Amino acid sequence: MRLLSLGLLALLAAATLAPSRDGSSSGPAASSPSVWSIGYARTHPGAQAGYLTFLELNWAEARRRAIEEGVVRSFRILARPDTAEAPWDVMMITEYADSAAYADREAYFTAMFARPDWETRLVDGKSARAFADLVGDETVLRSVAALP
Numbered sequence: 788m789r790l791l792s793l794g795l796l797a798l799l800a801a802a803t804l805a806p807s808r809d810g811s812s813s814g815p816a817a818s819s820p821s822v823w824s825i826g827y828a829r830t831h832p833g834a835q836a837g838y839l840t841f842l843e844l845n846w847a848e849a850r851r852r853a854i855e856e857g858v859v860r861s862f863r864i865l866a867r868p869d870t871a872e873a874p875w876d877v878m879m880i881t882e883y884a885d886s887a888a889y890a891d892r893e894a895y896f897t898a899m900f901a902r903p904d905w906e907t908r909l910v911d912g913k914s915a916r917a918f919a920d921l922v923g924d925e926t927v928l929r930s931v932a933a934l935p
Contacts, residue, residue: 822882824924825925829875829876829919832869835866837918838918841913853899858892860883
């Protein structure tokens with residue numbers, strides 16, 4: 788799984804060079820090295836669409852706000868068909884601005900979710916845990932490949 792993750796990370800590094808509709812950065816603009824966090828989820832049978840909707844409404848929205856505040860540089864949600872026989876079918880990738888932003892991520896997002904302007908948006912009355920289980924995570928300290 789690590790080899791697949793590194794391959795996908797290299798692909799992601801190349802993808803961040805182009806503008807994205809999800810609010811991610813358009814390239815490696817900052818001088819300090821990024822820290823990449825990769826989370827893996829396995830959706831419950833038939834629940835991938837609901838989970839992806841929940842992620843867009845909440846996880847992605849939190850990262851868009853974090854981009855505005857300089858904590859996150861980019862993010863992606865990648866999904867394989869939910870019929871795939873694999874340990875995971877959804878990958879969530881966050882590029883943190885630097886090691887300090889990564890180290891403070893839990894406190895940062897906890898504070899964000901406590902703000903009066905944040906409201907967790909449910910999908911059909913359900914939270915993320917009703918749709919999927921988190922099955923792993925990794926941290927990558929540097930990108931090893933990118934397109935010129």
